[in-house]
Amino acid sequence: MLASPAIAQEADDDAAAPPSEPAPQNTGSRVFEPAFFTQFAPRNALDMVSRIPGFSISGGNDNGQRGLGQASQNVIVNGERFSSKSDSLRDQLARIPADDVIRIELVDGNTTDIPGLTGLVANVIYESTGPSGQFRWNTGFRAYNTEAQLFGGEISLSGSSGRLDYTVSLSNDNNRFGADGPTLVFGPDGSLIEEQVSKFSGGYDNPKLSTNFTYNFSEDVTANLNLSYGEDFLFRNVPETGTPVIGPMRFRDVRVKEDGPEYEIGGDIEFPLGPGRLKLIALERFERDNFTNDLIDTFDDDTPSDGSRYHQTNGEGERIGRFEYGWSMWDADWQLSGEAAFNRLDRVSALFTLGPGGEFEPIPFPGGNGGVSEDRYEGSLSYSKSLSPTLSLQAIASAEFSTIEQTGAAANSRSFKRPKGSLALTWKPEEDLDISITAARRVSQLSFGDFLASVSLNDENENGGNNELVPYQSWDLELEVNKGLGKWGSIKFEARQGWFEDFIDWFPLEDGGEARGNIGSADRLHLELSGTLNLDPIGIPGARIDFDAVKRWMSVTDPFTGEDRPFSYDLIDMIDVDFRHDVPRSDWAYGVSLFSNNPAGYSRRFEIGRGWEGPTFANFFIENKDVFGLTVRANYGNAFGARNYFSRTVFDGPRPDGDVLFSEEVDRRIGPIFRFSVSGDF
Template sequence: MLIPTAVNARDKDDVPVAGEKDSPTVGAQVFQPDYFNRYAPRSALDMLSQVPGFVIDDGNNGARGLGQATANVLVNGERFSSKSDSVRDQLRRISAKDVVRIEIADGATLDIPGLNGQVANVIVNTTATSGQFRWNTGFRPHNTEAQLYGGEISLSGKSGKLDYTVSLNNDNDRFGADGPILITNGAGDLIERQDTTFSGKFDNPRLSTNFTYTFAPDTLAHLNLKYGEDFFWRRETELAVPASGPVRDRLVLSDEDGPAYEIGGDFQFPLGPGKLKLIGLERFKRDNFTSTLVDRFDDGSPDTGFRFAQRNGYGERIGRFEYDWNMLKADFQLSGEAAFNRLDRASALYELDDTGTFVALPFPAGTGGVTEDRYEALLSVTKQLSPKLTLQATGGAEYSKIEQTGSLPNSRQFTRPKGSVSLAWKPSDDFDVSVEVRRKVGQLGFGDFLASVNLNDDNGSGGNNELQPDQSWNVELEANKKFGPWGSAKLQVRQAWFEDFVDFFPLENGGEARGNIGDAKRLHIQFSGTIKFDPIGFKGAQLSFDATKRWMDVTDPFVGGQREFSYDLNSQLELDFRHDIPDSDWAWGAGLFTFNPAGYSRRYEIGRYWEGPSFASVFLENKDVLGMTAKVQISNVLGARNKGWRTVYDAERPDGAVLFNEVVDRRIGPIFRFTLSGNF
């Protein structure tokens, strides 16, 4: 995390306090700390989460390089530059008592190119050393061990011109389900019943340090250091009783571990008529993955099985500059970026022989390396056309070179235009509209260049050395309306037209891989907001909602015809009711979450997997338990299940006949969680 501090606490060198002299952004909606008192917030995240109608968007996570700002949260007018930490993680480390105010403004009105729609600017002033902690624990009565060691502890402070934060956190979870999988033939006759149970866990401990040094109010340096380890484990058992033949007992074990680090920083200083910001980032992640499948039979037949092992090294190195100046009553920015991404992978496939030994099989397509060297240059201008209308325009291009080593070496070069134009209109204090047109270049998953297998599903993906990033034209409209004491609402409409869209496509050798399948389009409509019930006498009660619906259209490369994007989102609904009981430390509430993903289409099968139909939860919170906040939550009270189906064909679609149908319906059960948070 970077905690950008445009201006910091006054010390012997008379550096002004953030927010003390700076006036709020013109036209912004301002939330003072007193507004959040009834929620007893511990962090900036607790505060921002209670801003009516505002939904945090992490933006750049997984995007190409650092690029222009797309996350909708700033701190002291500066964007976060870490790629490993989410916006929520970084806000959680800012103490609520250090927040001067929160401003909500349209991104196009700010001096940061790339922002559009509602943006939160959290004004922070660190004045003394303070600490925060959060302990997350929980358990599920079925198939999982207890979740005991989740949470975070952080310490923030100031020494002269140096602001610092040190954080130790562990993002973790425990999960599992049990129930039947029914296998039928094309006529619906039962082939096999599989009684399955799976359980798993992951822990991601991280140590992060963040420093900000203020040489002068307009000369700043930031440094981020982060190191962590990832641990994942999953066990699945399956007792398969066929209509005829021996009973099969399957065990599948999967585990993954590896280190990860990130080093990043920036230096901002006045230069000529403007200011120059230099940014650098280096990050690396190592994954060591192994999956083992063994089948045993009750008739004495020899055991059968496979093992798949994969070692990945992902790296990214970025250098970027941003030069900002004012000219012709407009704000300009010239930016340039060089990004170098890499993947080194070694894969191995083994088969269990009659002696119980795993013997290596040829799998050359799973080993190799991929690199991309990318260079980008953009010029942006932001101009206020009238007191109520602001224009932001960006234009430029990127050059990239992608090289692959291994069994299918290849090298290609691309030059592509990029840019955007947006307008923000604010006709009144309680209503604003923004429209943006943007040309984007997508980010490839480097693993798609090389082959991999899924042992339990008995399928795999071949390598594709001709893969290239998709490009798209995107039009986005956002309208925000405030309803005074009743709350606020936001409508977002996004239309995207893709070229070289990436999905599964057929290989000439009869296999399949991720590849470019042509043109596609997607319409995204999202409606969110907050309804407050104070006007009807239900003091302290509010309902937040967030509903999303997508319509997608792409030509299936296997059978023709139009379909959805594989694994994309069809629809989603989230409702959260909260009641902070007046004149007390108690709060209670309930939530509902429904997630409806799209299915997938492959050469020999189609399918869809999800959990639902809906997750419901209830909670009870006390904000002063020996000075701490304690929250008890019960989730999945409506009994959502782990569900799915797939149809596998005996030859490539559409000519193949149904080999079997698979229907999954497994119990998840209730989820109990307890959170304890506080300050020190």
């Protein structure tokens, strides 16, 4: 929420679960047959996986991760990972019709022969049974500040023809958001110097056409082809009226617009070779963003208008080639893999100031123009073995070699060699108890935009470029415990300790500015408790409570003050509780969810601040699973009146020596949020 305009995005409250878990199987997995989900009338595999007690979908390939690398998701399909990056894991699961799902297995990630998977993993076993279509329409509105959300949803068709399986989908991920309220500006002595009233509104649409084709040349040879094309449209408007204690009234108009196309072409083929199987993967992805930000201040007296314009065009591309060769030897699964990933960012920026004649006039901004490219090569060897009926091991040794080149005003070129890998043990002392411990050495992915300069007009901040930026590395120790509670449900506990080197946060530049940079060592402890509690044992059949609670402790030295503090923008704690009741022997369901989180603030050279929403979001829903064969759902969100908050203190010089220049307190109303959705099959 800090990095996007999506104010008050609602938590996923679609999860539901049957009254009790299935009996554990002799294979060491827990198997969920289709009959287990019947009372929920699922439309697709996503509906089914979301209703597995105590299981939540995580991970998956995303556009922020360069390359494919080791698997990171906790859901696979027919024993294979998804290879598309443009479509999320949830998107791809939503396109598998529920009637095609044969079963879903919860298995030990170490035993899947997919390197990188640890802990409990959901394996969706399905087979295409013929043409099947499904659709989902999402609509809604808010009581204040926004236009109606009308055209969200997806329509997809899946089927088979001979040896060919296909899926075609047309979707639009969209939202409308906004908030209104006062901003109070205080002087160094705490006295009020200006009151501002703003009305923030915006929205986005992402129409996209996606296709997937799977061709079975034989029982042993299978190929996949993924194609997608989409467009991004985003707008954000913030009209503001400022009434100072002394001086003329000010009227500010802030407008943000962003659009651009994106596409992905990806495919893979797997076939026997020698004692094992070889999989070849190729992917090409490109996205262009055209971003414009205008800010104009006018006054109620003869004061000349003031304003700025910032324009930025980004072309971001990625090309990947990868091979994976797996074989069995010495009662273990082995895999040798190699990957070449070529990433690029080309940026053209322009900064303007409003001239006396009312026209925008360009001003020099060389640091915002240029390009960044990375050629990265990675090789790894993995070893997975069941040491006993209750103990499994996975070991991965890998290394990456990369060259990063920057063009433009701050041209630079550097090369890196970095080892990484992991060691994971899973112990299953009982059929309903899994304990996984993972130790890993990881290398992060850089954001290419941090190499180049940019500006934020409304906050009057300029972010300098940093051509010496390097990825941070970490040593990670992770514990995951999954415990079945029989008819009561299940529970999961996670503990993750990370020790970071070359950690990235705001960093002082020698010219007096600031940029994203490497600030030294840091550490973070993450504790999380989640699970499902079925309420059948206390006399409420078909009801369950899902919960997720997170607490983090962080430590990093502020490069400006030398003080110990949390990571900028990171999460300190969070709690999410969902109650759902599927009324037995009826098509009705209802429920409520409560969500609250506490993000850390940020620390920059000339200011500190924090943005958050709350204190608590409450959402109520009611659902009927058979309205002329359709599932209809109505949701009343933000029933407790959570608000949008932001505060910051700006200094007249670099911290810690600068004196307070002014401080701001933002308190905006979000208001109630109404959502309505209809889904069905054809």
